[in-house]
Amino acid sequence: MPIAFEDVSFSYHAPATKKRAKKGVSAARKGAPPPPEAWALKDIDFCLEDGEFFGIAGHTGSGKSTLIQHTNGLLHPTVGRVLVDGQDILDKKEATRARSKVGLVFQYPEYQLFAATVYDDVAFGPRNMGLAPDAVDACVHEALAQVALDFDTVQGRSPFELSGGQQRRVAFAGVLAMKPSVLVLDEPVAGLDPAARRDFLGLITGFHDEGLTVVIVSHNMDDLARLCDRILVLKEGEMLMLGTPEEVFSHEGALREVGLGVPAAQRMANSLKGAGLDLEGGLYDTARLADSLAALYHAAVR
Amino acid sequence: MTAAATEDIHIDFEATGFTYDGEAFVLDGIDLVVEEGSFVCILGGNGSGKSTLAKHINALLLPDEGRVAVFGADTRDERSVYFIRSNAGMVFQNPDDQLVASLIENDVAFGPENLGVPTDKMRQRVTEALAQVGLQGFEKRETHALSGGQKQRVAIAGVLAMDPRILILDEASAMLDPRGRRGLLRVCCELNAQGMTIVMITHFMEEASLADRVVVLDAGRIALDGVPSKVLTQTEQLAGLNLQAPFACRLSGELQRRGVPVATHVSEDDLKEELCRLLSKT
Amino acid sequence: MIAIFGRYWPGTSPLHRMDPRAKLLLAFFVMVVIFSAQSFWGLAVCAAFVFGFFACARIPLVQAIRSVGLLFFIVVVAALFNVFFVQGGTVFFHFGPIQVSEAGLYQAAFIGCRLSLLLLSMSLLTLTTTTLDITDAFEYLLTPFERFGLPAHELSMMMGIALRFLPQFAFELQTIHRAQVSRGANFSNSPWKGGLHMVGSLMVPLFTSAFRHAETLSLAMDSRCYHGGVGRTRLAPLAYGPLDRRALAVIVVMFVLVLATNFIPR
Numbered sequence: 001m002p003i004a005f006e007d008v009s010f011s012y013h014a015p016a017t018k019k020r021a022k023k024g025v026s027a028a029r030k031g032a033p034p035p036p037e038a039w040a041l042k043d044i045d046f047c048l049e050d051g052e053f054f055g056i057a058g059h060t061g062s063g064k065s066t067l068i069q070h071t072n073g074l075l076h077p078t079v080g081r082v083l084v085d086g087q088d089i090l091d092k093k094e095a096t097r098a099r100s101k102v103g104l105v106f107q108y109p110e111y112q113l114f115a116a117t118v119y120d121d122v123a124f125g126p127r128n129m130g131l132a133p134d135a136v137d138a139c140v141h142e143a144l145a146q147v148a149l150d151f152d153t154v155q156g157r158s159p160f161e162l163s164g165g166q167q168r169r170v171a172f173a174g175v176l177a178m179k180p181s182v183l184v185l186d187e188p189v190a191g192l193d194p195a196a197r198r199d200f201l202g203l204i205t206g207f208h209d210e211g212l213t214v215v216i217v218s219h220n221m222d223d224l225a226r227l228c229d230r231i232l233v234l235k236e237g238e239m240l241m242l243g244t245p246e247e248v249f250s251h252e253g254a255l256r257e258v259g260l261g262v263p264a265a266q267r268m269a270n271s272l273k274g275a276g277l278d279l280e281g282g283l284y285d286t287a288r289l290a291d292s293l294a295a296l297y298h299a300a301v302r
Numbered sequence: 303m304t305a306a307a308t309e310d311i312h313i314d315f316e317a318t319g320f321t322y323d324g325e326a327f328v329l330d331g332i333d334l335v336v337e338e339g340s341f342v343c344i345l346g347g348n349g350s351g352k353s354t355l356a357k358h359i360n361a362l363l364l365p366d367e368g369r370v371a372v373f374g375a376d377t378r379d380e381r382s383v384y385f386i387r388s389n390a391g392m393v394f395q396n397p398d399d400q401l402v403a404s405l406i407e408n409d410v411a412f413g414p415e416n417l418g419v420p421t422d423k424m425r426q427r428v429t430e431a432l433a434q435v436g437l438q439g440f441e442k443r444e445t446h447a448l449s450g451g452q453k454q455r456v457a458i459a460g461v462l463a464m465d466p467r468i469l470i471l472d473e474a475s476a477m478l479d480p481r482g483r484r485g486l487l488r489v490c491c492e493l494n495a496q497g498m499t500i501v502m503i504t505h506f507m508e509e510a511s512l513a514d515r516v517v518v519l520d521a522g523r524i525a526l527d528g529v530p531s532k533v534l535t536q537t538e539q540l541a542g543l544n545l546q547a548p549f550a551c552r553l554s555g556e557l558q559r560r561g562v563p564v565a566t567h568v569s570e571d572d573l574k575e576e577l578c579r580l581l582s583k584t
Numbered sequence: 585m586i587a588i589f590g591r592y593w594p595g596t597s598p599l600h601r602m603d604p605r606a607k608l609l610l611a612f613f614v615m616v617v618i619f620s621a622q623s624f625w626g627l628a629v630c631a632a633f634v635f636g637f638f639a640c641a642r643i644p645l646v647q648a649i650r651s652v653g654l655l656f657f658i659v660v661v662a663a664l665f666n667v668f669f670v671q672g673g674t675v676f677f678h679f680g681p682i683q684v685s686e687a688g689l690y691q692a693a694f695i696g697c698r699l700s701l702l703l704l705s706m707s708l709l710t711l712t713t714t715t716l717d718i719t720d721a722f723e724y725l726l727t728p729f730e731r732f733g734l735p736a737h738e739l740s741m742m743m744g745i746a747l748r749f750l751p752q753f754a755f756e757l758q759t760i761h762r763a764q765v766s767r768g769a770n771f772s773n774s775p776w777k778g779g780l781h782m783v784g785s786l787m788v789p790l791f792t793s794a795f796r797h798a799e800t801l802s803l804a805m806d807s808r809c810y811h812g813g814v815g816r817t818r819l820a821p822l823a824y825g826p827l828d829r830r831a832l833a834v835i836v837v838m839f840v841l842v843l844a845t846n847f848i849p850r
Contacts, residue, residue, distance in 0.1 A: 059479050059480070059481050060449055060450060060451075060479045060481075060482070061449065069762065072766055074762045074765060074766065096768075099765070099766060099767075099768055100768060103766070104763070104766040106759060106762070106763045106766075109763070111756075111760075111789055111792075111793055112759075112760050112763040112764065112789050113788075113789065114784050114785045114786075114787075114788035114789050115781075115784070115785075115788075124764075124767055124768075124769070124781075124785065125767040125768050128767060128768030128769055128770065129768050160792070164348070165348070174767060175766070175767065178767065178768060190477065191476055191477060192348070193347040193348045193505045193544055193545075194347070194505060194544060194545055194546040195347055195348075195544035195545075196347075196348060196544075219479050219480050259479070259480060259481035260480065261480065264549035264570070265549070265553070267570070268549070268550075268553065268570060268573075268574065271570075271574055272574060272577060272578070275574065275578045276578075276582065277577070277578065277581055277582070286549070286552055286553055286556055287556065289553065289556075290553060290556035290557050290559075290560055290562075291560070293557060293560075293562060293577065293581070294557060294560035294561065294562050296581050297561075297562045297580065297581060298561070300581060357803070360807050362803055362806060362807055384809045384811070387806070387807055387808070387809045388809050391807070391808070392804075392807040394800055394803070394804055395800075396797075396800060398752055398797070399796075399797050399800035399801050399804060400800065400801065400804035401748070402744070402745060402748065402801070402804070402805060402808075403715075403716050403744065403748060404592065404714060404715045404716060404744075404747065404748045405592075405714045405716060407819060408714070408716045408819060411819035412805075412808055412810070413808040413809060414817070414819075415816050415817055415818060415819060416808060416809040416810050416811065416816060417809055418815045418816060418817050419817055420817060421817055421818060421819070421820075421821055424817065424818075424819050425819065428819065442594055443594075444592065444594075445748075446748075446751045446752065457804075460808060461808070464808065464809070
């Protein structure tokens with residue numbers, strides 16, 4: 001289920017009105033356009049393909065959160081349109097549909113838990129969709145299994161009794177229970193220690209392997225390089241780069257300028273190349289860099 | 303104020319034990335001495351007790367076993383609580399939880415106000431503290447409109463305005479983006495260069511590699527303790543403690559496994575230098 | 585985005601520089617003056633002064649109106665009440681038991697203008713005074729009551745912190761709301777439609793977050809040696825000055841003028 005951004009610009013000062021939804025096409029805004037610095041997003045144009053693992057990078061205030069809130073109609077473009085499965089989600093019905101198809105996991109999602117039991121919290125989404133009790137039950141079972149929580153142990157407990165990591169799993173389950181086909185995660189591993197990070201990234205990779213389209217917002221270039229098919233880099237609300245990790249991370253200077261940098265292995269490779277070592281192009285992770293350097297060494301020794 | 307008996311020992315944990323519930327010990331026999339002017343990084347996974355340890359340094363928590371002394375003053379001695387807290391300032395994890403006032407100058411002045419610093423000296427302290435964290439001229443700005451990294455620097459200024467000798471950062475960079483984290487680190491390094499003792503709780507290895515001593519906690523005990531080049535290079539042990547060695551160490555390890563004779567480096571620059579030397583002498 | 589009642593608008597105008605205690609008392613005085621206006625003439629005088637204050641504070645009126653924002657709802661409701669419940673004079677139109685008369689419209693317009701002026705003048709106080717100054721002023725003004733057991737310092741500290749966290753909670757509530765909407769929650773028809781569950785899905789996270797903030801905040805305050813009001817000094821101690829006396833004079837003139845308009849026959 002592709003999500004297409006067509007020349008989307010967004011300003012908090014001139015948000016879209018619901019009225020122009022009638023025609024399904026965004027009309028030009030009445031009155032003076034907002035000043036250039038007021039654009040939270042400007043000319044965003046890309047299409048999220050089915051089954052993709054898509055990364056979004058950019059420092060605080062670059063528009064990442066604003067962008068992902070456009071994927072399920074929480075925010076509507078001031079100019080341009082967002083099509084989910086070919087339908088403009090400015091339309092209220094389409095937005096509602098999009099919300100059951102696009103699962104949005106906010107930053108620190110455990111802070112949005114509220115129900116008395118884990119079961120009720122995870123069931124919130126399916127119930128809102130109007131599912132019958134046994135269908136809800138099936139969703140909850142499956143969602144908890146997806147986040148590797150044991151149904152019988154946790155379902156009756158209060159989410160607030162659980163550890164931080166478990167709470168976050170429950171929050172993930174709450175979104176997965178709606179059976180989305182696209183999962184959008186805003187900094188899913190923020191505030192976790194390295195071991196927990198690894199676990200959660202493993203979970204997310206698992207969701208992708210099960211066929212979900214995954215969008216992940218992250219500051220961690222190593223994670224993005226390792227996981228993503230394509231990466232979008234935002235700078236002050238505009239698209240700075242869009243491409244495969246290899247393409248994106250070949251622009252070390254530009255990334256550094258927006259405060260991001262490149263994965264550690266790539267950084268090392270670039271700097272060794274700069275020092276005159278004969279390394280090939282392309283994207284490096286630690287293993288490949290070690291291989292190439294070892295090959296150079298053994299060739300030199302021989 | 304209590305006079306410090308042992309001037310150059312700033313923080314002294316003696317067989318310290320602490321438990322929240324009377325059963326599980328979050329700190330379990332900690333022996334740790336931190337000397338003046340050092341930059342100590344305390345590492346550990348979630349639940350290793352590192353934040354609990356930090357809260358003992360300025361008497362927010364009191365030990366159940368053993369003792370903690372700061373500048374020779376026992377933290378359990380009620381008379382020295384404000385002496386300890388004003389000399390060992392603490393910055394917390396969430397930038398939104400620790401600013402008390404809406405206007406920056408009022409927030410920075412909060413500590414000195416509590417200490418009863420005379421009004422004519424207060425203004426100067428606020429200005430200086432803000433300058434030390436690179437926020438000159440921010441006095442009249444609102445805390446609420448700052449970025450996370452700036453908020454944390456305001457929090458540091460609030461501590462500096464109390465004129466402390468120890469700065470404790472309790473995972474202060476955990477919620478910041480890379481740019482904010484770098485800014486915070488730079489401030490800490492500058493302060494340390496001016497003689498401030500820094501105790502930094504973190505699980506980011508790049509931060510640890512800048513310290514001059516690294517202490518790794520595991521289940522309330524000290525698992526590793528030493529200079530970064532000794533501690534951070536123990537790749538496998540760190541992995542066992544839910545931590546990941548810095549990139550340079552991991553790459554060195556991978557290279558050694560492939561038969562390349564490099565030393566294990568903590569700093570990427572050092573590793574790069576050795577590689578260049580090794581690979582260009584054909 | 586979210587309108588917050590009169591958030592501080594930084595500046596260095598005379599109004600910004602006045603002693604907050606004086607400002608607080610004079611704001612109260614201005615309210616009395618506005619209430620003492622009995623006719624549109626009186627309100628016109630008040631309006632002239634209030635707009636004058638805004639000019640003096642160099643705050644664009646648009647900003648003021650935006651800052652009052654949602655509270656204008658109260659004005660509208662109050663005005664509507666008067667349209668329907670005050671009767672007299674020509675009846676313009678009726679619909680069953682409801683009728684709209686000349687007196688009703690007059691009264692509604694009058695109340696509407698008066699309440700708007702009141703809101704604007706109150707917002708002027710919060711727009712030109714930092715929350716800390718307002719709470720400080722409260723503390724000073726309440727200190728005489730401390731001997732009767734009123735915890736003046738604690739009250740003002742609580743107020744200051746509440747105000748500091750207001751924008752934060754507004755933002756968090758927005759995030760929670762969006763997160764629950766993303767999970768299919770529907771608040772748009774009626775917040776009560778989904779029963780307690782819907783309300784809980786917003787309020788429980790907000791409250792737990794408030795407690796979480798409170799816990800760390802109290803630690804942070806402890807670690808910065810907070811121990812109540814005893815022995816505290818001030819970054820900027822309050823002091824009455826010539827500016828405050830001049831402001832008092834201006835408002836006395838305003839009062840006299842408004843009283844005078846009450847003698848103008850309708």
